[in-house]
Amino acid sequence: MTNVLVRRRSRERGGRSDGFARLVAHTDPVALVGITLSITLSVMLDLSNAASGVESLLAGLMGITISLLVDSLARAERRFHLRTLLDGPPWLVHAVPEVVTGTREAVERHPGTRVAEEARRRFERFRAQTEQLRVGRIIRPGDDCQDLLGGTRECVRRLDAVTNVMPRASGELSWWRSDIGRHYWAANVEALGRGVRITRVFLHVGLTDELTELVRAQRRAGVRVGLLPWGVVDASRHVNLTLWDGTACWEGVMSAHGEITENQFSVNPPDLARLTDVFDVCVEAATFLD
Template sequence: MAGDVVRRRSRGRAGSADGFVRLVAHTDPVALIGITLSVVLSVALDLTNAATGVESLLAGLMGITISLLVDSLARAERRFYLRTLLDGPPWLVRTTPQLAGAVREAAERHAGTRVAAEAQRRYDEFRLEAEQLAAGRIIRRGDDDEDLIGATRDCIRELIGLTNVMPRVSGEMSWWRGDVGRRYWEANLAALARGVRITRIFVYATLSDELSDLVELQRRAGVRVGLLPFGAVSPHLHVNLAVWDGSSCWEARMTAHGEISENQFSVNRSDVDRLTRIFRLCADVAAFRD
């Protein structure tokens, strides 16, 4: 019985300590500093006899009251900011509290474990991806062609593209022979049938028979094809790109072996303008087979 009483008292003291820690953790730092200074000022006035006991107490209480008012205003401002963030699409309003709650529970309930570390890593990764989306960009793996083909299917007026065909480990024409290249070409044919104008420039090191056959195939299908020898333009213009209707674009990030490591689709105006400018600089030098 006595042991139960001791345990209850211990839990009570632990709960009080936890409550105090939570109070401090959720109180604005400015308010905490203000409360501390108010208490120190009250004690100093009383000890130095600069004010009567009542006056020093009132001074301290006044300072604490002002500090708590500042804390209340800061809390209200944070709540208002959070409400404005959630004033958006229904799916965002519905799922954001669940997402935040799940990450917090994983971090607090499993603190110090690999689960908590993984929760933070995934949250940081999600935050970076969300920042890219806010900038108008979708970044996918090198083997994910969803945006390249999807945007070609959605194209209405014009598609311009720049393709670098360079010697590499897997062969010059491996991309166009692969599954992604075939699906992309099928989307090009469907776009041509809709009346979309397609202009494509091939940057090459050697005009092989295989490349000549590809150029002729696309030219006969209705693509305006240009050829640009390697070295005719600055190396920083050697970019695999596509721009649709002057409003969206795609850029491939390459490995040292010439393989696509990352696909970047963007509706960001600066990205679209940059890739359009690169294409035009190459088009000014390329020889078109009209």
């Protein structure tokens, strides 16, 4: 029984101290300084006999009242700012408070654990991804090509592309034979059927039978094909890219072995300008089989 009472008192003291800590944490720093100065001023006036006890008390209360008013105004300003930030689509307004609350509770309920650390990492990753979206860019892993397919299916006028055949992969063209490559080519054929003009430049280290057959197949389907040997243009322009109607673009970031490790879809003007410049340079240097 004694142990139960001790634990209860300990919890009560802990609850009071936790409540005070939360109060301090959520009070504006300016208000805390104002309250402290008000109490100090009241005590000094009383001890120095510069004012009567009642006057000292009133001066302290007046300072505290002003400080709390400042704190109230600061809170109102923050609430107004948050409401402004959440002034958007309904799905965003409903989701943001839940995301923030869930992350905060994960950290508060499991402090110092791997759960709290993982909550912080995931929130940071979410913030970084949101910043990419903010500038008009979607970044996905190398095996997720949904934006490449989606952009091709939505294209209405022209599709410009550069296919970089790496030295290791030259002659095997494994990407075009893969599942994603077949789906991408099918989307190209559908686009041609809609009247989309497709221009594709193949960067290569040598014409093999397999590459020649691929070029012939694309030309028969209606693609304007250009061939560009390695070394003619600067290595910085050896990229895989697609441009749709001059309004959106895709870039496949490659490893040293020619494997696409990252898919970048973008409507960001600087990205569009950079990849358009790469395409224009490659077109100018390529030999077209017209």
